[in-house]
Amino acid sequence: MDKFMKAAIDEAKKGLAAGGIPIGSVLVIDDRIVAAGHNQRVQRGSAILHAEMDCLEKAGRLKAADYQRATLYSTLSPCDMCSGTVLLYGIGKVIVGENKTFQGPEAYLKERGVQVTVLNDPECISIMEQFIADKPELWNEDIGV
Amino acid sequence: MDKFMKAAIDEAKKGLAAGGIPIGSVLVIDDRIVAAGHNQRVQRGSAILHAEMDCLEKAGRLKAADYQRATLYSTLSPCDMCSGTVLLYGIGKVIVGENKTFQGPEAYLKERGVQVTVLNDPECISIMEQFIADKPELWNEDIGV
Numbered sequence: 001m002d003k004f005m006k007a008a009i010d011e012a013k014k015g016l017a018a019g020g021i022p023i024g025s026v027l028v029i030d031d032r033i034v035a036a037g038h039n040q041r042v043q044r045g046s047a048i049l050h051a052e053m054d055c056l057e058k059a060g061r062l063k064a065a066d067y068q069r070a071t072l073y074s075t076l077s078p079c080d081m082c083s084g085t086v087l088l089y090g091i092g093k094v095i096v097g098e099n100k101t102f103q104g105p106e107a108y109l110k111e112r113g114v115q116v117t118v119l120n121d122p123e124c125i126s127i128m129e130q131f132i133a134d135k136p137e138l139w140n141e142d143i144g145v
Numbered sequence: 146m147d148k149f150m151k152a153a154i155d156e157a158k159k160g161l162a163a164g165g166i167p168i169g170s171v172l173v174i175d176d177r178i179v180a181a182g183h184n185q186r187v188q189r190g191s192a193i194l195h196a197e198m199d200c201l202e203k204a205g206r207l208k209a210a211d212y213q214r215a216t217l218y219s220t221l222s223p224c225d226m227c228s229g230t231v232l233l234y235g236i237g238k239v240i241v242g243e244n245k246t247f248q249g250p251e252a253y254l255k256e257r258g259v260q261v262t263v264l265n266d267p268e269c270i271s272i273m274e275q276f277i278a279d280k281p282e283l284w285n286e287d288i289g290v
Contacts, residue, residue, distance in 0.1 A: 041206065048193065048202045048230065057193045061186065064289055084229020085193065089289040108253075144209055144234040 004028050005097055005119060008073045011038040011051065012127055018043050021142055022127050025051035025074045027059050029066055035059035041142055050142070051075070052082035056089075067091050075124045079104045079143060087112055097124030101132060102143060149173050150242055150264060153218045156183040156196065157272055163188050166280075166287055167272050170196035170219045172204050174211055180204035186287055195287070196220070197227035201234075212236050220269045222249045224288060232257055242269030246277060247288060 004026055011024025015038035026036045037054030040046045049057070052074050062070075067089035072078075077099035078086065086094055086109060094109065096118045106116050132139045149171055156169025160183035171181045182199030185191045194202070197219050207215075212234035217223075220242035223231065228250050231239055239254065241263045251261050277284045 045206055046202060047204065047206055047234075048198050053193050057191060059192065061190055061192055061286065064285070067289060080229040080232035081226065082229070084225040084227070084232075087225035087229075089192075140209070141206065144212060 002073075002095070002119070004033065004071070004073045005075070005095060005121065005124075007033055007036060008051075008075050008097065009121075009123060009127070011036050011055075012075045012124075015039050015043075015051070016127070016131070021138065022131050023051040023074065023076045025055040025072065027055050028071045028073065029069060034062075034070075039142070042138070048081070050079065050082050052078055053085060056085060062089075064090065071095060073097075075121075076128060077102055077104045077106060077118070078109075083109050086114055093117070095119065097121050098128065100125050101128040147218075147240070147264070149178065149216070149218045150220070150240060150266065150269075152178055152181060153196075153220050153242065154266075154268060154272070156181050156200075157220045157269075160184050160188075160196070161272070161276070166283065167276050168196040168219065168221045170200040170217065172200050173216045173218065174214060179207075179215075184287070187283070193226070195224065195227050197223055198230060201230060207234075209235065216240060218242075220266075221247055221273060222251060222263070223254075224249045228254050231259055238262070240264065242266050243273065245270050246273040 008024040012022040016022035020042040021039040035058040040049035071093040075097035093115045153169040157167040161167035165187040166184040169183045180203040185194035216238040222244035238260045
């Protein structure tokens with residue numbers, strides 16, 4: 001297991017332990033984690049703090065050159081919002097834990113020049129399958145359906 | 146002047162008065178403003194609180210049916226991040242103050258079924274032209290360049 005995806009999974013588990021939606025994310029620049037985050041819909045009543053957004057917000061105000069050589073890890077395929085944020089900042093690479101339980105606009109990211117790698121990691125899949133079975137309404141709210 | 150765009154401009158001016166980036170947004174549901182926001186990059190050191198994001202965060206956790214009949218007003222053409230958020234939640238209509246000083250992926254929004262109306266309001270243009278001339282580096286940071 002990639003150590004950075006492992007860190008993203010740890011974030012997802014932190015979220016779950018706090019009663020939240022178990023999706024985690026880390027931002028890596030120059031082989032170092034500069035920020036980590038997890039979905040905050042429940043914990044902070046947030047409509048915008050998906051894991052990737054929480055992570056990027058915690059990273060703070062970075063320079064364009066920093067984003068451009070960064071890699072964003074997420075335990076789940078980034079949705080339209082999070083994918084749009086990747087495009088805004090020109091983040092070059094996205095590593096996705098799994099896209100079996102939900103798939104964002106990966107093809108559009110690729111068209112726009114982002115390198116997208118999907119691991120389909122069994123632990124990431126299992127965490128989301130269990131969560132969706134347990135709390136389908138909360139999950140639907142998080143993806144706008 | 147549309148009263149809702151007027152409210153979005155008032156938000157942009159609040160942001161400017163606080164030393165921030167002068168972009169404002171309001172979310173309208175059933176002919177009523179349910180939330181208003183403005184760019185918080187400077188004020189809160191935020192990488193994700195563009196005006197539209199600040200507005201949607203202030204609106205809180207809404208139901209899918211609420212988003213779907215909502216209209217999002219922004220003084221400036223929404224960037225990739227904010228456009229992605231419109232798509233995530235299925236917001237049906239976006240009213241844009243202007244797209245002369247910056248243009249987000251309006252064509253993509255339309256392809257995905259969003260009704261986009263661009264006013265090219267002289268006051269919106271003037272506010273942004275003055276700001277970009279005054280603080281080009283801050284502006285570039287906000288759009289990831």
